[in-house]
Amino acid sequence: MTEEYVSEALWYVVHTYSGYENKVKATLERKVENRGLHDFILEIAVPTEEATEIKDGKTKVTTKKVFPGYVLIKMILTDEIWYIVRNTSGVTGFVGPNSKPVPLTEEELAFMGLESTWEPEVDYDVGDSVKVISGPLESFIGTVEEINLEKKKVKVVVSMFGRETPVELDLNQIMRL
Numbered sequence: 001m002t003e004e005y006v007s008e009a010l011w012y013v014v015h016t017y018s019g020y021e022n023k024v025k026a027t028l029e030r031k032v033e034n035r036g037l038h039d040f041i042l043e044i045a046v047p048t049e050e051a052t053e054i055k056d057g058k059t060k061v062t063t064k065k066v067f068p069g070y071v072l073i074k075m076i077l078t079d080e081i082w083y084i085v086r087n088t089s090g091v092t093g094f095v096g097p098n099s100k101p102v103p104l105t106e107e108e109l110a111f112m113g114l115e116s117t118w119e120p121e122v123d124y125d126v127g128d129s130v131k132v133i134s135g136p137l138e139s140f141i142g143t144v145e146e147i148n149l150e151k152k153k154v155k156v157v158v159s160m161f162g163r164e165t166p167v168e169l170d171l172n173q174i175m176r177l
Contacts, residue, residue: 010103013095020090043074124176
């Protein structure tokens with residue numbers, strides 16, 4: 001594969017019928033193999049995470065889809081590739097206005113855990129007071145305890161129910177006071 005293809009390839013999101021994510025991924029991988037499309041469709045992903053459930057007093061670790069109903073595809077968008085992906089069984093369309101594919105931004109890739117060149121702007125340091133601006137702890141005030149630029153995470157100590165509680169947040173979920 002030539003370097004020019006790799007540099008042009010972007011991540012797109014495809015909407016699927018609920019529960020068809022893995023089937024769509026497998027079908028697309030077969031199409032890539034059978035039609036020799038390795039230069040155009042580079043990677044297909046269904047992001048998952050492990051979740052711990054406690055049922056009847058027993059702990060069970062399960063794998064859950066991070067984005068149910070969606071499949072991520074790193075590809076070079078051409079009319080032919082669009083047609084092949086769009087007409088795959090289980091695919092309802094691309095994510096974007098009027099089903100027109102819009103590639104994910106570097107920031108979106110970073111927060112999905114995919115490779116990205118995005119570097120967040122961090123205007124706070126360890127020990128600074130910050131306010132949580134999004135998520136379930138929105139409007140909480142805390143102190144920065146640790147900053148991890150590689151993982152794009154920050155550990156903040158917030159006061160909850162009269163206790164100091166460390167929480168891990170995305171870098172863009174807080175702002176300096």
